[in-house]
Amino acid sequence: MRTLPSGYFFGSHYSENQFEQLKITDTVYTHERVDWHRHEHPYFTFLLRGKLYEENKKEAYYLQPGNLVFHYWQDAHYNKKPPEYTRGFHIEINTEWLDKYELNLWHLEGSHQLDHPAIIREIQQLFLATKRNTSDTKLIVESALINALCHSNSPVGTQRKPAPNWVAQLKDLLHSDPTAQLDLSYISNILGVHPVHISRAFPKYFGQSFTDYLRTLRINQAFTLMSNPEYNLTNISHTCGFFDQSHFIKTIQKHHTLTPKQLVKLLHSVKQVQF
Template identity: 40%
Template sequence: MERLSSGEFFGLTSQKLETGGLILTDTVYTHDYVDWHYHENAYFTFILTGNVIEGNKKGKVNLSAGSLLFHNVQESHYNIKPPGETRGMHLEVQSHWIKEMCPDVELKEGSCEVTCARTKILFYRLLRESKMGDDLSSLGVQSLVMEAIQPQFSRSKESGFRPPWVNKAGEFLHDNYISPPTLKEIAAVAGVHPVHLSRAFTKYFGCTIAEYIRLLKVERAFSLLSTKGNSLSTIAHCCGFADQSHMIRCFRAFSGHTPVFFRQLFKI
């Protein structure tokens, strides 16, 4: 079984940025099939355009634009690329960086798909920062990575207890953000009183319910930007925004830039 060293991926790598134990690569996948292999470092794969199928010990997972996958160190897998261009950004995290920056965490075993909308938007911002190419890029990358990956590690010194209603509310909003439910409907599904839901939601999600719904809309819009032929007005409609202007305002609020700015990044 082949072992890939730091910064090495199958395909055509157009950019590699290394900074203090973090390695970012921007790669176009050129192989229709990649046999079983593993990587030297733990890393994240973020699909920017296209599709890829990854197989591992647990089975297969279909990844499309906007999908984010975490691989623990030396986790073996294989890849199948459907027809069309597929491009991915990889974030490798070397062991010495983890020990220095996150000494009280343990990496999750195996491979797992990351579904958190906030984390995915941070990875889009990470792509933007990696393209800045100035003397602040390393600082920007380090800061964004710290913010993005902390929730993905299981802490060994903290219980991390989350009441069952938290996941119920989150899943319900994930399934219904295009036509948002009322506060009473969310509370009924979660099994808690609307007052408790309103007060406690920010503690577990880091924002209000309304802000979280906007976040889900923006994350979905990001994934549609890379598809050719999708106009901004079409994307806004598909994601449940009032109109294109509403989507642009939300984009700026969560990412700091407009949809057009990020659409250009996908073409670089």
């Protein structure tokens, strides 16, 4: 089976950003099928546009825009891509970098889809930092990556103890439509759990308050839509459930320190940058 060296992905690269033991690659996928292979180092893949089918030895899934996957090193998998524009970025991590910060990834052995909004937010911030290329880029990139990896080993990531069944049901409910107007009484009736218990237990199992969790879900959804030039900002604001355009602009700017227009410009940037 083929083992791909550092920085090698099947596609055309917008940019390859590298410093010390990290490599971030912004890639347009060009191969409709990639046979079984593995990579030299562990890495994240965040899909910006298009779709990917991925299969490893334990499971198979379809990746949609906004999905985040982590691959452990030497984890075998293969991919198929429909005949449409598909773009994603990768964050490849040398084990020397993990040793430097005393980070352990045994809980992520294999392949994992990570869908908690706090983890995805960190990965988005990392990606934007590589596009802005300012004096604090390295600090933002490393901090965001450390936060994402630490979150993945906490209540917001992989649970060490089995959670009650209602937790998975609630997660599916929130992720199926982040813009739905839900209240605790409705959720309580759906789950068969007392609303006070849901409210008190939510941070324990989701790592954030109800409000912060839903807000981050909606902002992440907006980020994904802004990656696609087929959507304009007015449509995105409405689709993601913001009250009005002003509320949308203020929320995005507070979250990403960029206005929606600035964010769109960065997301569509194809200029190659080297650290």
